[in-house]
Amino acid sequence: MKISFKINGYQYSKEVSANMSLVTFLRDVLDLTGTKHACDGGECGACTILLDGIPVNACLILAPAIRNREVITIEGLAENGELHPLQKSFAENSALQCGYCGSGMLLTAKAFLEKSPDPTREEVKKALSGNLCRCTGYVGIVDSVLAAAKDIQGEVL
Amino acid sequence: MIEQDIKYLVPSNIEEAVEFCSQFGKSARFIAGGTEVVPMITHGRLKQTYLIELSRLEQLLEIKQHERCHNIGAAVTLSELQHSPLIKMYWTALAEASASIREPQVRNLGTIGGNLALGVPSADLVPPLLTYDAMIGLVGLKGRRWISLEEFLIGPYKTALQSDELVVEIKLSKPECRLGSAFMKLTKFGGSGLSIATVAVALSTEDDRITDARLAIGSAGPVPLRVAAAEAFLVGKQPSLEVLSHAGRLASEAADPRDGSIRASPIHRRRVLIPLASRAITLAAERASDQTTGATL
Numbered sequence: 001m002k003i004s005f006k007i008n009g010y011q012y013s014k015e016v017s018a019n020m021s022l023v024t025f026l027r028d029v030l031d032l033t034g035t036k037h038a039c040d041g042g043e044c045g046a047c048t049i050l051l052d053g054i055p056v057n058a059c060l061i062l063a064p065a066i067r068n069r070e071v072i073t074i075e076g077l078a079e080n081g082e083l084h085p086l087q088k089s090f091a092e093n094s095a096l097q098c099g100y101c102g103s104g105m106l107l108t109a110k111a112f113l114e115k116s117p118d119p120t121r122e123e124v125k126k127a128l129s130g131n132l133c134r135c136t137g138y139v140g141i142v143d144s145v146l147a148a149a150k151d152i153q154g155e156v157l
Numbered sequence: 158m159i160e161q162d163i164k165y166l167v168p169s170n171i172e173e174a175v176e177f178c179s180q181f182g183k184s185a186r187f188i189a190g191g192t193e194v195v196p197m198i199t200h201g202r203l204k205q206t207y208l209i210e211l212s213r214l215e216q217l218l219e220i221k222q223h224e225r226c227h228n229i230g231a232a233v234t235l236s237e238l239q240h241s242p243l244i245k246m247y248w249t250a251l252a253e254a255s256a257s258i259r260e261p262q263v264r265n266l267g268t269i270g271g272n273l274a275l276g277v278p279s280a281d282l283v284p285p286l287l288t289y290d291a292m293i294g295l296v297g298l299k300g301r302r303w304i305s306l307e308e309f310l311i312g313p314y315k316t317a318l319q320s321d322e323l324v325v326e327i328k329l330s331k332p333e334c335r336l337g338s339a340f341m342k343l344t345k346f347g348g349s350g351l352s353i354a355t356v357a358v359a360l361s362t363e364d365d366r367i368t369d370a371r372l373a374i375g376s377a378g379p380v381p382l383r384v385a386a387a388e389a390f391l392v393g394k395q396p397s398l399e400v401l402s403h404a405g406r407l408a409s410e411a412a413d414p415r416d417g418s419i420r421a422s423p424i425h426r427r428r429v430l431i432p433l434a435s436r437a438i439t440l441a442a443e444r445a446s447d448q449t450t451g452a453t454l
Binding site: 001017018019021040041042043045048054055056057059060061062064065067108126127129130 | 161162163164165167188190191192195196198199200208210212236259260261262263265266349
């Protein structure tokens with residue numbers, strides 16, 4: 001079926017198939033390989049994208065389900081060449097080692113901070129509970145989200 | 158990815174969804190949140206050729222407030238139930254059970270209808286809904302019918318759904334006395350995994366005495382069920398330690414866990430039901446008495 005949808009601000013009109021999950025469609029058809037593909041069961045969060053602003057696992061959605069909706073992938077997080085405060089903060093705090101979980105972590109954190117701009121450490125951990133990291137551990141990641149929250153709040157003030 | 162040629166059908170309303178379903182029969186199945194169906198496709202295990210999308214049907218997406226009841230559309234997500242002020246206030250155990258399922262991203266997709274329609278013995282929304290005497294609204298070729306959740310659940314992975322029917326809404330009637338309710342769940346790693354056992358309790362109290370008691374257990378047998386013996390025992394009592402542990406034992410005795418589960422042995426499931434039930438009763442009683450002393454809602 002042919003559908004229209006938006007990804008990272010760009011309008012697309014494409015033939016899609018229900019044989020394909022969104023993560024495969026993004027990576028193999030649209031060449032947006034920043035979204036990572038791992039467990040295919042919604043357990044690891046590596047493929048997290050924002051669908052109309054809500055974090056969901058792209059491995060649990062079929063490509064036709066994004067018709068007339070807006071998807072944000074990691075490629076859409078920086079704006080006009082300027083890194084998002086979360087991206088800066090992850091880099092400054094060395095939050096990532098291999099980086100495989102990073103795309104999902106960042107997008108989950110972005111949606112979370114929009115809802116909870118001034119979170120506690122516990123709230124951050126809970127918000128990221130659907131994203132697994134297998135190398136650095138979570139301390140640097142949680143620190144980064146808290147630092148980014150302060151940074152974003154500073155900008156607003 | 159396995160080569161299959163799956164056709165994706167987008168109905169414009171419930172009636173059209175039913176028509177698609179009767180037209181394609183066994184080669185069609187409904188898809189709502191997709192958390193069950195999409196992995197089947199990815200792993201090449203989907204038997205059907207046609208998928209009928211339900212997740213965007215407006216009629217299924219609302220939580221409606223009526224004077225005597227609240228109707229929850231079948232495609233309302235677990236996240237919405239978890240965060241809805243209405244659900245948290247009136248149907249606390251349902252909000253807690255929704256929050257206990259899987260990861261946040263999965264809860265943003267998974268739906269209440271999906272949790273019920275598959276008839277999974279460990280479906281976490283079932284015990285709270287049983288304590289609320291939930292009615293399930295089904296629509297098929299012959300139109301709409303209502304069935305109690307107890308009658309809806311026939312056995313493991315078996316429901317009263319006819320082949321042309323889908324779950325469209327869940328009706329929760331407001332009880333005469335406000336209920337305090339609570340949901341308790343044990344999982345293997347204390348995280349968001351599948352349940353080892355669950356208990357939902359809904360109570361009304363008067364001067365700390367229980368006047369109405371509903372208790373249901375889940376993941377503890379072929380289907381989640383109400384425990385009439387524990388309910389009858391609790392009425393008229395104060396939730397003292399002895400009362401709690403006896404009610405817990407009654408809940409445990411009602412369990413019929415299967416052998417050979419990879420999650421837990423029958424003896425473990427029976428044993429953990431005792432503290433789970435005691436804790437759920439305690440919390441539900443606290444909530445019930447808070448409501449009577451607090452502002453009326």
